[in-house]
Amino acid sequence: MQKQSAHFSFGNETKIEDLGNGLKRQMLGYNEELMAVKIWFAQGAIGYNHAHRHSQVTYVVEGEFHFNIDGVTKILKPGDSCFIPPFVDHGATCPTGGILIDTFSPAREDFLGE
Known part of the structure; x- marks a missing residue:
């Protein structure tokens, strides 16, 4: 994994990756221990159920999200x-379309293609 992102990240200069199915992702900053990512959901987009080894905190910037965590x-x-x-x-x-900020610890190596 690349050790860390640049110290500063500018939204209009940082790549936005189209993940398909109404989802887009922009890396905000990371090192091996921590990662923050901005995720756009189109109206009706689904982040399918999955699990990973990382602790995650998600903050809703805009829109309405129906989150399922451990069956709730x-x-x-x-x-x-x-x-x-x-x-x-x-x-x-996301029935409305919206934006999330996801943080992960440790960083998601798979988001960096590693």
Whole structure:
């Protein structure tokens, strides 16, 4: 894995990756221990249930998200957040379209293509 991102990241200069199915991702900053990522969901987009070894905190910037964490579903709106422990099944749907900030510890090597 690349050791770390630049100290400063400018939204209009940082690559936005189209993940398909109404999802886009922009890396905000990372090192081996921590990563922050901005995720755009188109209206109706689904972040399918999955699990990974990373601790995750997600903050809702805009839109409405239906988060399922370990079989419990809650509706999150701007200003809300959730914590997802390592190896816990989770996913989200976004009926309105919206933006999330995801943070991971340690960093998601798979997001960097490694």
